[in-house]
Amino acid sequence: MKPLQSLHKMARNLKRFWLNLRVHVDDAITFARSSGLLQEHQPGVLAGHVLKTAHRVDKGLSLPDAQPGHGLQAAQLLSRQLQGHLRHSGADWVWQSGRAALARRARHEAGVPASELGVAMRAREVQEAASGAFPELVRVRRSVRQFAPGPVCIESLKRACELAALSPSACNRSGGRVWIATEVEQRRRVLALQDGHQGFGEQAAAVAVVTVDTSAFNTVAERHQAWVDGGLFAMTLLYALQHEGLGTCCLNWCVQPSTDRRFKRSVGIPLHETVVMLIAIGALPDEFTVAHSPRRPLDEVMHGLGSHT
Ligand SMILES: Cc1cc2nc3c(=O)[nH]c(=O)nc-3n(C[C@H](O)[C@H](O)[C@H](O)COP(=O)(O)O)c2cc1C
Structure with a gap:
């Protein structure tokens, strides 16, 4: 390469790297402003806390060896959060969901078995629905935290991965x-560095790590594309595994960069891949329970855009 060309290339790369830095700082500021990172008392932030802690309480009741007394700290925290939420937002569905989770835990303490407090499922009914129409498959998919012993069929995993590979991706990369x-x-x-599988992850016959090869994204504007493409890919994979009659539970990969690098080195995933999430996979027991997981009503989810006049 001629000296002028290489100078030109260096200048171009420096400019690109500077832009990369600037937009990441901008992202950090936007996240700090719009998330609950620094704003603790906004109604949306409080609601998020209530839903997350209520899920901790209900998840405890859906684990294979749920014991009365389990989740005491979460329940105490939830009580405090509910008081704050009630003051800011009133007795809305979020508040009621939290109260319902506390009531279920109290019944567990009083001796009602956890299997009667979670959502009861039967493998045969789940598998029938999962092999039928799409709305049924979606309705019957739940995070499973109780697995039957035994391996999962490798052919099922292959078929599911083949379908996941049909997911849309930006510019078909x-x-x-x-x-x-x-x-x-x-x-x-x-699982060693994952923080949300305790009490059930070790029962899963397979654990999948969903990643996206980041090397195909080459502009700063695409810095988040791996998460979008990876999320779509993971969703197809989940439905495909469900269709195969298997139970699944997404496992978050919310870690610091240093943990992410340690994980990749430890399990042998290339550094240029972005880890999107892990998925615990296993056979469904004949009967099992899953956690209550209330959803937002449609009017909070779907909005018409106003016309510009
Ligand atoms: C990206 C992602 C990460 C998740 N991480 C965990 C996890 O670490 N541990 C866990 O038990 N559940 C995890 N879940 C499952 C959620 O708690 C679950 O999807 C939610 O409560 C709704 O319940 P459902 O899947 O039964 O409909 C995760 C889900 C998603 C989408």
Whole structure:
């Protein structure tokens, strides 16, 4: 390369790197302003806290060995959060969901078995619905935290991954990848740095790591594209696994960059792939319970855009 050309290339790369830095700082400011990171008393932030803690309480009741007394700290926290939420937003559906979770936990303390307090499911009914029409498949998909012993069929995993690969992706770059651990030792290593699988993750016969190959994104404007493409990919994978009659539970990958790098080195995932989430996969027990997970009413979800006049 001629000296002038290489100078030109260096200047271009410096400019691109500077832009990269600027938009990431901008992202950090936007996140600090719009999220609950620094704003603790906004109604939306309080509602998010209530829903998250209520889920912790209900999740405890859906674990294989749910014991009375479990989740005491979460319940105490939820009570305090509910008081704050009531003051700011009144007794809306979020408040009622939190109260219902507390009431279920209190009944568990009083001796009602957890299997009667969660949502009761039957494998046969779930699998029938999952092999039928799409709305049924969607309605019957739930995060499963109780698995039957035994391996999952590798052919089922392959069929599901093949369908996931049909997910749309920006400019068809098809970055979605799945790394699957089935051996006990591999599964342990994959789960070692994940913080949301306690009490059930070790029962899963397979753990998938959904990643996106970031190397195909080449402009700063695409810095979030891996999460979008990866989310779509993961959703198709979940439905496909459900269609195969398997139980799944998404496992968050909300970690610091240093943990992310340690994880990739430890399990052998290339550094240029973005880890989107992990998925616990296993066979459904004949009968099992899942956590209550109330959803927002349609009028909070769907909005018409006003006309510009
Ligand atoms: C990206 C993502 C990460 C999640 N991480 C965890 C996790 O670490 N542990 C867990 O038990 N559930 C996890 N979940 C499951 C959610 O708690 C669950 O989807 C939610 O409560 C709704 O319940 P449902 O899936 O049964 O409809 C996760 C879900 C998503 C989408």
